[in-house]
Amino acid sequence: MESYSSASSTNNNNVWLFYPNLIGYGRIVLAIMAMYYMSSSPVCAMFCYALSAGLDAFDGWAARTYNQSSRFGAMLDQLTDRCALLTIVMALCRLYPDHLFVLQLSAVIDIASHWLHLHATDLSGASSHKQSSNWLLNLYYTDRLFLGFMCGGNEAFYILLYIRAFWAGPLLFGAFHFMSIFPLIAFPIAFVKSAISVVHLYTAAEMVVAHDVKLRVDAAQKKQ
Structure with a gap:
């Protein structure tokens, strides 16, 4: 099964739907949810934020496992990391002026x-x-x-x-x-x-x- 998955992903050129990029989209949704709750529900905000950050380890694993590394995926990962961290820093600027x-x-x-x-x-x-x-x-x-x-x-x-x-x-x-x-x-x-x-x-x-x-x-x- 593993070799079949690897071979299938090698022949798949739909970068939009690469497994690591799908994880990346999920991370973005979670980061946006964290942003929404940061001023009103800290429990929900930190759950979504921590889950988004934690999934960062899995997109790299998926890229290596299924041979689905891409420049788009690398940029998506970098942008998500930087923007997500920026959102919590912005909240901290308000909380710790x-x-x-x-x-x-x-x-x-x-x-x-x-x-x-x-x-x-x-x-x-x-x-x-x-x-x-x-x-x-x-x-x-x-x-x-x-x-x-x-x-x-x-x-x-x-x-x-x-x-x-x-x-x-x-x-x-x-x-x-x-x-x-x-x-x-x-x-x-x-x-x-x-x-x-x-x-x-x-x-x-x-x-x-x-x-x-x-x-x-x-x-x-x-x-x-």
């Missing part, structure tokens, strides 16, 4: 780095955005355990911060609330994830600049 700048900065770094990285890999002719000569990014993309830990921990930080805004819990030692402990535990992971995004941004900028230089050199050689 004193930390507006830091939250805005985290969203800007996340979106800018992944956008530029995706375009840089296109310009370089790489077959996948998960290829990089940088050792840290290579580890990030090739070690699925490390990737899952970083992405899961990053999502957990924002989710726990959102939950803490509604259920702070009892005050401990007269200093901080019980639910503040959990986002604090996840914060180092989110911080390292942002640092990796900065590396993303820099290496992607290097790739784009190298592409520009190559075009200028080639153009100059043609004129000679």
Whole structure:
């Protein structure tokens, strides 16, 4: 049965209906539902958001299992990740106005780095955005355990911060609330994830600049 499924999917060129892309559409629906409930029903919002984020692991599995990797799927996955995270950061900006700048900065770094990285890999002719000569990014993309830990921990930080805004819990030692402990535990992971995004941004900028230089050199050689 497995070989038949693989062979069938290889001959299927309807990218719209690839299994990983169908999962991606489901993730989008769940993310929109999370957006709708974020201001009125935090339980529903976080259930939908967490489920959408969790399904991110399955679209990659489906792409590998059924040989249904596609550029459209990669872009759909990236856009869903970035936009979904942006929605919860926007909610956190409202819930934690004193930390507006830091939250805005985290969203800007996340979106800018992944956008530029995706375009840089296109310009370089790489077959996948998960290829990089940088050792840290290579580890990030090739070690699925490390990737899952970083992405899961990053999502957990924002989710726990959102939950803490509604259920702070009892005050401990007269200093901080019980639910503040959990986002604090996840914060180092989110911080390292942002640092990796900065590396993303820099290496992607290097790739784009190298592409520009190559075009200028080639153009100059043609004129000679």
